[in-house]
Amino acid sequence: MTQTFDTSTRTEAPLRADEVTALRGFLDYHRDTFRWKCSGLTQQQLAQPHAPSTMTLGGLMKHLALNEVGWFGHTLAGAAYPPPFTDIDWDADPDWEWRTAADDGPVELRALYDDCVRRADAAIDQALARDGLDARSAEPSSKDGPFSLRWILLHMIEEYARHNGHADLIRESIDGMTGE
C-alpha cells in the first residue's frame, strides 16, 4: 500500500484575497505539494536519502507532522502534543521523528500527517476567531516573547516551501519525478 494524492485537488492560493485567505491558501498549497511529492512510494523508497544529505521523505513527513502540532497546537494554542509525540525524550533523541519514520508504513505516516494538519487547522480557526492574525502564542519564544499568528503562518509557509525544495530533489533521485 502506498499513499495516494490526486493532484487535481491541489489549488493555488487565490490571486486577490485578504491576508488570512492568502496565507492559509499558500499553506494549504504547500501541504498538498508535500503530499504529492510523497505519494505512490513504498516504505523503502520513503526511507531512501539523496546522499550526502541524510533526509528522507518519510522522515520529512513525520517531521512536518510534528511541526504542525508543535507550532499550531503546542506553541499557539498551548495544547499537549498528541501521540506518538508524547513521552519522547527529545534531549536524548533529538531526531526521533526522522529516525523512527523508517519503521512506519506509507499509509500510517500519511494518516499521522493528515491528523496533525486537522489539529493545526482547528487551532488556527480558534485563534483567528479570538484575535485575528495578531493573536499571541500561548508559549513564548525562548528570548523574544510570544509569537504572533501572522509570524507563525508565514514561518510555516517558508518551512514547508523549503522542505518541498528538499523533497523535489529527493523525489527526483528516487524515481525521476519532477514538477512544481
Next chain:
Amino acid sequence: MSDVAADPRVDPPLHGDEVTILRSFLTFHRDTLRWKCSGLTPAQLARPLPPSEMTLGGMMKHLALVESNWFDSVFSGVDLMPPFDTVDWDADRDWEWHSARDDSPEELRTLFDEAVRRADAVVDEALTHAGLEQESARKSRHQDSTFTLRWILVHLIEEYSRHNGHADLIRESIDGQTGE
C-alpha cells in the same frame, strides 16, 4: 553551520504589521540564498547534484530573473531588466540557468543584488500610493485575473524558500556546508 561569520541574516520580527513581516521574511530568504552561494568558485557554482541539473550559479541568475519578472514585468508592466530584456527565450527557455556557467561569481552576485535593489524600489514606490491590495499591471497567464501585491510578496517568499531547499542539498554536496 561551518561559517557563522558569513551569515549576516536578521530574523524576521515576531510581531509587526503585514508589510513589515512580509518584507522581513523576503529579505531573510534573499540573504539565505546569498549565504548558500557565498565562498564558492566558478566551478563549484556550476556543479549540479545529479540527477537534478540545477546549479547554485543558475539559481542565483534564475532568482534575479524571478525578481524582475514579478516586480518589473507583471506588477509594473515594464520590460525585464538587462540582460533579460534582450534574450531569445524561444531559443532557450532556460537561458538563465544555462548561461550562468559563463558568469563569474562576482558578476552573478552583482546581477542578483541589482535585481533585488530594483524590486525593492518598485515595492517602496507602490506602498507610497496604496497598500498590499493594489493589483498588478499584467494578468496571470493561467487565470483571467490580476495579482495583488500581497500575493506576489508571499509567492516570492515561498519561491525563495523552495529554491533555498534545493540550495541546501546542492551546497551540502559541494563542500559539506549545512544550516538553516
